[in-house]
Amino acid sequence: MNWLKIFSYPRKLHEIGVLGMNARNYKVISKCNKRSLYPLVDDKVQTKMLANKININTPKMIGVIEHQYQVKDLPDIVSGHSEFVIKPSHGSGGKGVLVIKQFSDGIFITASEKKLTFKEVYQHVSNILSGLYSLGGQYDVALIEELVHFSNAFESYSYQGIPDVRVIVYKGYPAMAMTRLATKESAGRANLHQGAVGVGLDIHTGRTLQAVCHNVPIKIHPDTGADLFSIKVPMWREHLLIGAQAYEMTGLAYLGADIVLDRDRGPMMLELNARPGLAVQIANGKGLIEALKKIDKEYPKNLSPEERIDFVLNLKK
Amino acid sequence: MKKIFSVRGILTLFLLLSIGFAGVATYYKITHWGFSINPKEKTDVWTIDAHISFTPLPNENIEVVLATPRNGDEYKILSEDVLAKGYETLKDNVANRIKITSAPRKKIQNIYYRVMIYDNAEVSGKLREDAPKGKPVVHFEDEQQAGMAEEIWELAAQNTEAVSDTQRIILLFNQKPLNPQVDAFLPVKKNQRIMSDLIINMLAYKGIHARIIRGVKLSERKNEASADLMIETYENGKWIVYDKDTGNTGLPKDFVVFQRGNVSLLDVSGGKSSKIDFSVMKALSSSFKMAGRRAKYEDSKIFDYTIYNLPMIEQNTLKWLMIFPLGILLVVLMRNVIGISTMGTFTPMLIAMSLVKTGFIPGLLCYGLIIGLGLLLRVMLTKLNLLLVPRISAVVVFVILIMQVLTTIGYNMDFRIAESAVFFPIIITAWIIERASITWEEEGIRNSVKQIFNSVIVAIITYAVISSAYIRHIMFAFNEWNLVILFIIMLLGTYTGYRLTELKRFSPLVDKEKKQ
Numbered sequence: 011m012n013w014l015k016i017f018s019y020p021r022k023l024h025e026i027g028v029l030g031m032n033a034r035n036y037k038v039i040s041k042c043n044k045r046s047l048y049p050l051v052d053d054k055v056q057t058k059m060l061a062n063k064i065n066i067n068t069p070k071m072i073g074v075i076e077h078q079y080q081v082k083d084l085p086d087i088v089s090g091h092s093e094f095v096i097k098p099s100h101g102s103g104g105k106g107v108l109v110i111k112q113f114s115d116g117i118f119i120t121a122s123e124k125k126l127t128f129k130e131v132y133q134h135v136s137n138i139l140s141g142l143y144s145l146g147g148q149y150d151v152a153l154i155e156e157l158v159h160f161s162n163a164f165e166s167y168s169y170q171g172i173p174d175v176r177v178i179v180y181k182g183y184p185a186m187a188m189t190r191l192a193t194k195e196s197a198g199r200a201n202l203h204q205g206a207v208g209v210g211l212d213i214h215t216g217r218t219l220q221a222v223c224h225n226v227p228i229k230i231h232p233d234t235g236a237d238l239f240s241i242k243v244p245m246w247r248e249h250l251l252i253g254a255q256a257y258e259m260t261g262l263a264y265l266g267a268d269i270v271l272d273r274d275r276g277p278m279m280l281e282l283n284a285r286p287g288l289a290v291q292i293a294n295g296k297g298l299i300e301a302l303k304k305i306d307k308e309y310p311k312n313l314s315p316e317e318r319i320d321f322v323l324n325l326k327k
Numbered sequence: 328m329k330k331i332f333s334v335r336g337i338l339t340l341f342l343l344l345s346i347g348f349a350g351v352a353t354y355y356k357i358t359h360w361g362f363s364i365n366p367k368e369k370t371d372v373w374t375i376d377a378h379i380s381f382t383p384l385p386n387e388n389i390e391v392v393l394a395t396p397r398n399g400d401e402y403k404i405l406s407e408d409v410l411a412k413g414y415e416t417l418k419d420n421v422a423n424r425i426k427i428t429s430a431p432r433k434k435i436q437n438i439y440y441r442v443m444i445y446d447n448a449e450v451s452g453k454l455r456e457d458a459p460k461g462k463p464v465v466h467f468e469d470e471q472q473a474g475m476a477e478e479i480w481e482l483a484a485q486n487t488e489a490v491s492d493t494q495r496i497i498l499l500f501n502q503k504p505l506n507p508q509v510d511a512f513l514p515v516k517k518n519q520r521i522m523s524d525l526i527i528n529m530l531a532y533k534g535i536h537a538r539i540i541r542g543v544k545l546s547e548r549k550n551e552a553s554a555d556l557m558i559e560t561y562e563n564g565k566w567i568v569y570d571k572d573t574g575n576t577g578l579p580k581d582f583v584v585f586q587r588g589n590v591s592l593l594d595v596s597g598g599k600s601s602k603i604d605f606s607v608m609k610a611l612s613s614s615f616k617m618a619g620r621r622a623k624y625e626d627s628k629i630f631d632y633t634i635y636n637l638p639m640i641e642q643n644t645l646k647w648l649m650i651f652p653l654g655i656l657l658v659v660l661m662r663n664v665i666g667i668s669t670m671g672t673f674t675p676m677l678i679a680m681s682l683v684k685t686g687f688i689p690g691l692l693c694y695g696l697i698i699g700l701g702l703l704l705r706v707m708l709t710k711l712n713l714l715l716v717p718r719i720s721a722v723v724v725f726v727i728l729i730m731q732v733l734t735t736i737g738y739n740m741d742f743r744i745a746e747s748a749v750f751f752p753i754i755i756t757a758w759i760i761e762r763a764s765i766t767w768e769e770e771g772i773r774n775s776v777k778q779i780f781n782s783v784i785v786a787i788i789t790y791a792v793i794s795s796a797y798i799r800h801i802m803f804a805f806n807e808w809n810l811v812i813l814f815i816i817m818l819l820g821t822y823t824g825y826r827l828t829e830l831k832r833f834s835p836l837v838d839k840e841k842k843q
Contacts, residue, residue, distance in 0.1 A: 016831050016834060017827070017830040017831050017834060018830050018831075018834040018837040019830075019837075020825045020830060022837045023825055023829070023830065023833055023836070024825075026836060026837065028825070028829075028833045028836055030823070030825040030829050030833075031666070031825060031826055032663055032822050032823050032825070032826065033823040033824070033825075034410065036820075036821060036822075036823045037823050067653060081641070105769065115732075130712075133712045136714055137714075137715060140714050140715035140716060141715060142715050142765070143694060150529060197771075204770065204771075204774075222835070225834075225835040226835075289744060291833065291836065292832070292833065292835065292836065295835075295836060296836065297836065308469075
């Protein structure tokens with residue numbers, strides 16, 4: 011009965027406070043997040059508008075393509091920008107994101123050094139509009155925004171791709187955080203089940219707690235060889251603050267904020283998620299329930315985002 | 328108190344109530360209506376529904392006369408009744424005919440005659456009937472055909488093993504492949520009526536009296552089919568029944584005679600375009616029809632309002648529908664308790680449904696072929712860079728074309744596997760292909776294969792449950808349990824425990840805890 015060992019007892023998982031998918035959906039999301047608020051985060055254009063209103067940093071929007079007939083105007087829209095990102099406004103999990111590193115003379119060069127003609131980019135935008143990457147497959151719009159110049163701080167930690175910081179925010183308090191580093195195996199993607207490295211971050215300091223790849227704790231990045239325990243996210247307070255502000259901004263009491271660090275502009279809100287996945291528990295090596303319970307019971311209510319962050323940061327000192 | 332009024336508390340209460348109700352209803356059905364938990368009955372009881380439809384002629388009184396089965400040696404009639412609103416019904420027990428009359432009517436008329444039969448025994452073919460009078464009359468289509476009759480008989484005579492002339496001619500006509508001479512003799516358009524008439528004519532040519540028997544072959548799958556025919560010849564002072572396709576003698580066990588001899592099966596005066604179709608149902612309906620009689624005997628009005636009192640076609644459809652809730656429950660269990668991710672939530676269930684109709688192995692093979700070919704086309708479409716909706720539509724059309732080709736080839740090659748292609752849900756299939764292809768592109772072939780594999784596994788498990796005759800019988804005969812399933816599903820909607828797959832996914836967290 012050796013194969014049974016890959017399963018653990020539900021009781022044990024419960025003891026260490028692991029949040030399961032059913033419990034997340036039933037006990038947390040359906041109680042914390044009003045359905046009517048979902049569009050605020052599911053639509054990246056709306057999220058961006060909201061964020062701009064309260065001065066949260068986001069990548070600057072270059073333009074939006076809403077209709078098929080506008081696709082041909084793409085070169086006009088991006089004229090003057092040699093680099094930009096095209097993404098579906100309702101996309102999820104990085105699907106359909108096209109990063110153009112260099113655009114000149116009608117040739118688009120992607121982040122992975124692939125040369126695309128306008129026809130190919132046109133096709134990609136068409137696919138976005140027809141809903142190929144959107145959540146329910148409904149019609150979508152294509153969002154064109156400035157490319158993030160990602161900070162040197164993460165330079166050697168990721169094999170392709172931009173590592174972003176995911177902060178789980180519960181009732182305005184950061185509960186848990188991680189960063190996901192792409193590997194060769196994950197083909198530049200940040201999904202843990204595809205072989206990306208998950209790094210749990212200390213919510214108080216932004217330092218590495220532990221790093222896992224394929225559920226196995228590791229110390230160095232399998233491709234770049236970087237020491238994963240040397241990570242200390244710069245401007246950690248600003249990272250957390252963006253997450254905390256997202257609570258007031260959207261009204262979602264349980265959300266995941268994806269934050270990316272720009273070389274020049276500091277931490278920027280990339281997107282928000284009303285149903286953040288549970289991989290953060292694996293990256294951190296501990297369950298979420300304890301953190302959520304603590305926030306429910308012990309953390310003060312009616313504080314401003316700044317006060318909340320100060321509260322959290324002062325806890326450990 | 329708070330706990331009792333929570334969602335879960337209320338649902339649990341309803342679940343318990345529904346279990347109680349289902350238990351009582353099941354007990355009542357078994358004791359009062361004689362329903363059985365076992366799908367197999369000791370005696371096969373068959374219910375035959377004859378559906379008569381016609382267009383009334385304006386201002387003419389309507390009179391419908393239908394030949395009915397006779398309470399004879401072969402079978403016993405449990406009950407018969409006519410469902411015709413506002414019509415007057417008169418049964419003639421001597422001639423075995425039912426007369427249904429009414430004042431002039433408008434619109435298309437539908438009349439149902441239902442008879443329940445049990446203990447249908449095999450009869451050797453000796454039936455007490457009057458001897459025919461005079462010489463049989465020959466009706467050939469044309470001179471040419473009449474001229475060839477002699478040669479055909481010479482051909483038939485070569486068969487020395489056959490027991491009689493009748494068997495000889497039937498075997499000759501059903502030879503595979505047909506003798507070219509016979510092929511030329513037979514009309515181009517063949518149906519059971521034309522063939523039977525021709526056989527009778529051939530026999531008449533030889534001076535043998537023969538006639539058609541109309542009736543119904545008992546097999547459950549039948550839905551609204553026309554009457555089946557057999558041939559009866561008068562040989563050596565008695566009537567002998569022959570199967571017009573195999574030449575076998577004797578009235579088979581599964582054949583119920585409605586009409587024999589020169590009387591007609593159905594006469595409709597005051598109407599035109601009259602049509603009669605038969606539906607047959609076994610086993611389940613048996614206990615239900617028995618039940619209906621018992622219920623009537625006990626003067627129970629409830630039975631009239633149950634699904635078991637509906638016409639057969641509706642019952643057959645409902646029998647099929649009643650298995651859905653169980654399939655859906657399985658899907659919910661797979662998703663929320665086991666945690667298997669499949670392509671589309673209900674896709675595996677729909678595949679399982681089709682597998683029931685096609686048969687397991689043939690269905691899987693056929694479906695695999697369709698998906699495989701579809702994926703191949705989809706890969707080619709990728710290069711064309713089509714827009715999403717037209718691309719999926721193209722896949723849909725392609726899937727339909729594959730089904731058409733498979734079905735045609737299957738039919739012509741007598742390859743039953745491929746014939747089942749039509750039973751697969753087309754749009755769902757196209758979406759599976761599209762999703763598999765996108766997963767393939769985005770997350771690699773491994774994930775794509777894994778998802779298809781998961782879906783197939785879930786489909787097979789669902790199939791295993793819903794294809795069981797036992798389970799299907801119970802879900803139909805004791806349909807009140809569907810209410811229980813409903814509340815189980817709703818209660819599962821509040822399940823917050825771990826999924827089985829999560830026990831594996833999060834197991835490193837437990838291991839880590841141990842080490843510390």
